[in-house]
Amino acid sequence: MRHFDLCIIGSGSGNSIPDERFADLEIALVDKGTFGGTCLNVGCIPTKMFVYPADLAASVEPAERLGVELQLNKVRFAEIRDRIFGRIDPISAAGEQWRGANPNVTLYRAEAHFTGPKTLDTGTGETITADQFVLAAGSRVLIPDIPGLDSVTAHTSDTVMRLDELPGSMIIIGGGYIAAEFAHIFSAFGTRVTILNRSGALLRTEDADVSSRFTELISRRVDVQLDRTFERVERLPGDRVRVTSADRDGRSTSVEADVLLLATGRVPNGDTLNLAATGVEMDDEGYVVVDQHQRTTAEGIFALGDLSSNHQLKHVANHEMRVVQHNLLHPAAMIESDHRFVPHAVFSEPQVASVGLTEQEATAQGVRYVSVIQDYGSIAYGWAMEDTDHFAKLLADPDTGLLLGAHLIGPQASSLIQPLIQAMSFGLPAREMARGQYWIHPALAELVENALLALPLGDDQ
Numbered sequence: 001m002r003h004f005d006l007c008i009i010g011s012g013s014g015n016s017i018p019d020e021r022f023a024d025l026e027i028a029l030v031d032k033g034t035f036g037g038t039c040l041n042v043g044c045i046p047t048k049m050f051v052y053p054a055d056l057a058a059s060v061e062p063a064e065r066l067g068v069e070l071q072l073n074k075v076r077f078a079e080i081r082d083r084i085f086g087r088i089d090p091i092s093a094a095g096e097q098w099r100g101a102n103p104n105v106t107l108y109r110a111e112a113h114f115t116g117p118k119t120l121d122t123g124t125g126e127t128i129t130a131d132q133f134v135l136a137a138g139s140r141v142l143i144p145d146i147p148g149l150d151s152v153t154a155h156t157s158d159t160v161m162r163l164d165e166l167p168g169s170m171i172i173i174g175g176g177y178i179a180a181e182f183a184h185i186f187s188a189f190g191t192r193v194t195i196l197n198r199s200g201a202l203l204r205t206e207d208a209d210v211s212s213r214f215t216e217l218i219s220r221r222v223d224v225q226l227d228r229t230f231e232r233v234e235r236l237p238g239d240r241v242r243v244t245s246a247d248r249d250g251r252s253t254s255v256e257a258d259v260l261l262l263a264t265g266r267v268p269n270g271d272t273l274n275l276a277a278t279g280v281e282m283d284d285e286g287y288v289v290v291d292q293h294q295r296t297t298a299e300g301i302f303a304l305g306d307l308s309s310n311h312q313l314k315h316v317a318n319h320e321m322r323v324v325q326h327n328l329l330h331p332a333a334m335i336e337s338d339h340r341f342v343p344h345a346v347f348s349e350p351q352v353a354s355v356g357l358t359e360q361e362a363t364a365q366g367v368r369y370v371s372v373i374q375d376y377g378s379i380a381y382g383w384a385m386e387d388t389d390h391f392a393k394l395l396a397d398p399d400t401g402l403l404l405g406a407h408l409i410g411p412q413a414s415s416l417i418q419p420l421i422q423a424m425s426f427g428l429p430a431r432e433m434a435r436g437q438y439w440i441h442p443a444l445a446e447l448v449e450n451a452l453l454a455l456p457l458g459d460d461q
């Protein structure tokens with residue numbers, strides 16, 4: 001049985017671990033799927049490459065309001081798709097080729113599982129052992145249990161970006177990140193989109209003000225049906241689908257469409273690895289349990305990313321990868337992951353970005369706070385945009401003036417939030433942040449400056 005110094009399962013963030021500092025270690029890298037993992041192949045990167053042209057296509061109506069008449073003539077969907085994957089697929093292939101050529105790295109391209117302590121069946125017919133393991137096997141799409149689902153073609157984020165042609169109509173089941181982003185992409189391109197959501201608001205884990213505003217705004221472009229209980233899915237001629245669901249009062253209605261997209265969450269892949277054989281514990285939700293050093297409950301086995309983190313975000317997986325990398329190299333001086341202020345953004349229309357406590361979380365935790373809502377329309381750049389829909393909401397500690405949370409909905413929210421993340425990460429109080437630096441006038445960032453100044457903090461803050 002071949003023995004390695006290090007075995008990494010998962011070529012997403014896990015693939016970034018071996019650099020020149022690992023050159024004298026014999027490393028096995030195991031992955032069953034497309035090399036490079038979710039973000040590169042079916043996640044962050046292709047979705048955002050679709051979002052950008054969708055933003056352009058969606059600019060007709062806002063331009064009209066400003067006196068600029070645009071016309072959307074045609075979206076060349078197949079061309080967009082082929083441009084995106086024509087760029088991504090070669091990156092994945094080149095990454096695999098380069099990694100496979102590393103003299104100290106052996107690639108195993110199959111589904112692996114543990115058969116004993118630090119003993120892995122690589123799925124290729126070869127079983128290996130290693131001194132240390134890194135579990136970076138990510139998460140997979142959750143398929144909901146709805147009668148009839150197996151009788152239709154049900155797309156997920158893994159497949160919907162490779163459709164042959166732009167569908168005339170689409171039903172999206174779910175109301176989280178993926179539903180929000182694909183509803184924007186396809187509706188901007190001209191598809192009639194219906195979102196069927198189990199709960200009473202879209203993006204319901206956001207601050208309630210953001211969630212309700214997002215639901216209101218996207219409902220102008222997309223048919224949004226909330227509080228649905230799913231009864232059945234049926235296949236119609238031409239591979240179309242019909243979804244029947246009931247509202248809160250039990251009244252059933254059906255929607256028909258060309259394409260069905262399931263966007264009902266992702267589950268960690270720990271259950272596929274037979275982790276009990278090597279003494280690695282998972283929690284009740286199936287995430288691998290790790291400590292602050294990313295160590296699992298088994299000595300010499302680390303875990304990172306979606307497999308062990310319910311944030312399910314690439315920047316978190318990458319951060320944890322760097323922690324694992326350091327801790328493998330410096331076992332006597334391990335560092336800790338920093339999950340204090342994990343931000344996220346939803347690249348829909350409107351964009352949403354958030355970091356820290358929502359108002360409902362602050363209330364539930366008994367945290368004292370002051371808050372402010374600052375409209376885009378209140379600053380000069382917002383006048384230029386004639387904005388009436390979007391805002392930034394801040395929460396701060398009334399005693400220290402430190403920010404507790406920031407929640408933005410509107411243009412460039414994913415970039416505008418960055419200085420607020422920085423302030424929280426480095427402990428910069430709101431007033432000091434607002435007045436201790438110049439803010440370029442009349443840039444959109446004045447939204448952040450004005451929100452900071454509008455926080456009802458005492459004069460000493």
Ligand SMILES: Cc1cc2nc3c(=O)[nH]c(=O)nc-3n(C[C@H](O)[C@H](O)[C@H](O)COP(=O)(O)OP(=O)(O)OC[C@H]3O[C@@H](n4cnc5c(N)ncnc54)[C@H](O)[C@@H]3O)c2cc1C
Nearest residue numbers: 010012013032033037038043044112138305306312313314
């Ligand atoms: C549509 C979509 C859009 C997203 N957009 C964003 C975004 O904009 N920003 C953001 O921060 N995050 C985004 N995410 C989330 C982000 O993609 C993930 O958080 C991130 O990719 C997780 O990285 P990872 O290394 O943990 O796992 P992955 O990248 O999923 O890598 C895991 C690898 O393990 C392999 N594997 C699994 N089981 C086994 C096994 N038993 N044996 C061998 N190999 C195995 C898989 O084939 C896979 O290649 C998005 C996700 C999706 C689905």
Ligand SMILES: NC(=O)c1ccc[n+]([C@@H]2O[C@H](COP(=O)([O-])OP(=O)(O)OC[C@H]3O[C@@H](n4cnc5c(N)ncnc54)[C@H](O)[C@@H]3O)[C@@H](O)[C@H]2O)c1
Nearest residue numbers: 144174175176177178179198263264265266311312345346
């Ligand atoms: N911009 C980004 O950072 C980005 C973009 C896309 C995805 N992601 C990551 O991918 C993960 C998965 O995204 P997602 O949108 O699938 O998940 P999500 O957790 O954001 O939303 C899941 C939605 O499905 C609904 N749902 C769950 N189970 C259901 C069921 N059985 N029947 C009906 N509805 C059900 C939930 O109520 C929720 O509305 C996210 O958690 C996120 O971390 C991130």
